[in-house]
Amino acid sequence: MSPVLPPLVKSFKKGTQAVLDVLFPRNCLACNGLVSEGLYRYLCPTCARRIEIIQPPCCESCGINFEGDVQGTRLCPHCYELTPAFSCGRTGFRLSGVGRQLIHTLKYKQGSYLLPDxxxxxxxxLGYLEFLEGAILVPVPLHPRKERERGFNQSQLIAEWIGRSCQGVSISNCLSRKRDTPSQTKLSRQKRQANVRGAFMLKKGASIDTKSRYVVVDDVFTTGATLNECCKVLRSQGALRVDVLTLGHG
Ligand SMILES: [Zn+2]
Ligand SMILES: [Zn+2]
Structure with a gap:
């Protein structure tokens, strides 16, 4: 929760921001137009509205919204196939258009300045605050080589930024990658599952508190294979409640 600031500090901050905005004008990530109004620093109001935010009803497992009427089933067809090791999932927006650009920039173009947006x-x-309350967030780990190359782990940054506004949330880097798996982006659903099978382990010295609820955090949910492997490790170590959270789905 953001601290309550006295009015003088607030107006000073606003004034400083206004000066900074004149000196360093901000451009919209998507249309490159100047951003001078709206809720976001790097998205103009028009482009922000183009992000396909997930609206209920949603798949209980991966969080994607159903199209059309839903009767009975609360799992999407892909999650039926996956037989997830996690119970619930939330995802923020569809991985298309501006939403895709947002994650792509965060991940591949040093876009950590987008995290407040x-x-x-x-x-x-999206109710992430309630969903995460009291949970231990576990970012999906990158292989150390990849993290060195990229300079950061995007899942770690997402967990930190989302977690900081939630009550009673902590972050645990209790997982590590056993092997450096090839990129999943061009692989089929089956090959993705095989690619990451057994790729994660509990870090040496780390332990699981079976009374806690764990939420594994990643940037995107594509087939869920990577998240599922992480959840399997937590479950195999005794975690009883394991859920997942991603920013984008697609
Ligand atoms: Zn724009
Ligand atoms: Zn699903």
């Missing part, structure tokens, strides 16, 4: 986009409107 991402936090604003998903935390309150």
């Amino acid at each position: 991402i936090q604003r986009l998903v935390c309150t409107p």
Whole structure:
């Protein structure tokens, strides 16, 4: 929760921001137009509205919204196939258009400056605050080589930014990658599952508190194979409640 600031500090901050905005004008990530109004720092109001935010009813497992009427089933066909090791999942927006650009920039173009916008986009409107309350967030680990190359782990940054506004949330880096798996982006559903099978382990010295609820955090949910492997490790170590959270789905 953001601290309550006295009015003088607030107006000073606003004034400083206004000066900074003149000196360093901000451009919209998607249309490159100047951003001078709206909720976001790097998305103009028009482009922000183009992000396909997930609206219920949703698949209980991966969080994707159903199209059309839903009767009975609460799992999407892909989650039926996956037989998930996690119970519930939330996802923020569809991985298309501006939403895709947001994650692509965060991940591949050193876009950590987008994190406050991402936090604003998903935390309150999508009920992430309630979903994460009291949970231990576990970012999907990158292989150390990949993390060195990229300079950061995007799942770690997402967990930190989303977690900081939630009550009683902590972050645990209790998982590690056993092997450096090839990128999943061009693989089929079956090959993705085989690619990451057994790729994760509990870090040496880490332990699981069986009374806690764990939420594994990743940037995107594609087939769920990577998240599922992480959840399997937590379950095999005794975690009873394991859920997942991603920013994008697609
Ligand atoms: Zn724009
Ligand atoms: Zn699903």
